Amino acid sequence: MTTPDPAGFLHTTRTSYDAIAEGYASWTRDELAAKPLERGLLTAFAELVARVARVAKDGGGGLPLADVGCGTGRVTGFLHGLGLGLDVFGIDLAPQMLAEARKDHPGLRFDEGSMLALDLPDASLGGLLAWYSTIHVPDEELPRVFAEFRRVLAPGGYVQLGFQVGDEPLRLTEALGQEISLVFHRRQPERVAELLRDAGLEVVSRVWRERETDGPFPERAPQGFVLARRPVVSGGCEDGDISTTD
Ligand SMILES: C[S@@+](CC[C@H](N)C(=O)[O-])C[C@H]1O[C@@H](n2cnc3c(N)ncnc32)[C@H](O)[C@@H]1O
Known part of the structure; x- marks a missing residue:
């Protein structure tokens, strides 16, 4: 599908x-191993998705999780x-980027598309992760992206966002030895939460952490993480309801 641009x-x-796909793959391959807080957030998110997707009950994959x-x-x-x-x-x-993903994870499915x-x-x-991609x-x-996230999530399904915190965008014209033209939209977690609510999602948690200045992956900005979910209609059973509370 081609998105108008x-x-x-x-x-x-x-x-x-x-342009930077190959360099990005080798630069970030071990990043999560160096970031226990991020691994913790992602693991908590995955556990919540597994519960609502009824993975255990079905004994199968349940509703999918899209990265x-x-x-x-x-x-x-x-x-x-x-x-x-x-x-x-x-x-x-x-x-x-997808070619690198398929090389590194030959057993997983990767599709081209726009959020x-x-x-x-x-x-x-059952879940949607947007890890440093809405940036x-x-x-x-x-608002259009968050409406799209709500549309594809089943009731009770979770969305987890990761992003750099700030008020001004960062523009880069060079990275990893390549000429590029990238804008990194830094945002405040409160503002992201507000936009998610406006899109009809319930905010579950907002995390803000200081930037890391040392170690193998020094950062330019603090980092923000917001978890939200598509509400389950209370007092009734919405079509496709995947809540674990019934
Ligand atoms: C900073 S990288 C993060 C990649 C990965 N989530 C990670 O943490 O390593 C941002 C990625 O988002 C993708 N991206 C940016 N805008 C997008 C959009 N509108 N739809 C789908 N992907 C997008 C880029 O192509 C790029 O691969």
């Missing part, structure tokens, strides 16, 4: 990540490797 940001994001903006698939692979039986797959805009118009049926996901979506397009 009048402002051109999808094109520049795609070509920039295609949207999966890049080279390092987090998709981490979620799969938790051994919770999740049916995890990745979606990304950049074909070369502005996901090629997924309504209420089809390339301009503010004016974010």
Whole structure:
């Protein structure tokens, strides 16, 4: 599916990540191993998704978990490797990032697509991860992305976001030895939570952490993580209800 891109940001994001795909894969391959807090957040998210997706009850994969903006698939692979039986797959805009993901994780599924118009049926996901991928979506397009996240999540399904915290965007014209044109939209967790609520999602947690300045992955900004879920209609049973509370 081709997403209209009048402002051109999808094109520049795609070509920039295609240019740095190989370097990005080797640079970030061991990043999660160095970040226990992130592993903890992702593991908690995966456990919540496994519960609502009824993985255990069905004995199968249950409703899938999509890693949207999966890049080279390092987090998709981490979620799969938790051994919770999740049916995890990745979606990304950049074909070369997907090529790296398929090389690193040959057993997993990776599809090309854009978070502005996901090629997924309504209420089809138990969980959606957007780990440092909404950072390339301009503010004016974010409500559309969050509406799309709500549409594809089943009632009770969770969405987890990770992003850099700040008020001003960072623009990079060079990275990993390549010429690029990337805008990193930094945001405040409170603002992200507000937009998720506006899209009809319930905010479960907001985490803010200081930036790390030492170690192998020094950061330019503090980091934010927001977890939300699509509400389950109370007092009744919405079609496709996957709540564990009934
Ligand atoms: C900073 S990387 C993060 C990749 C991965 N989540 C990780 O943590 O390693 C951002 C990724 O988001 C993807 N991306 C940006 N905008 C997107 C969009 N509109 N739809 C799908 N993917 C997008 C980029 O192609 C890139 O692979």
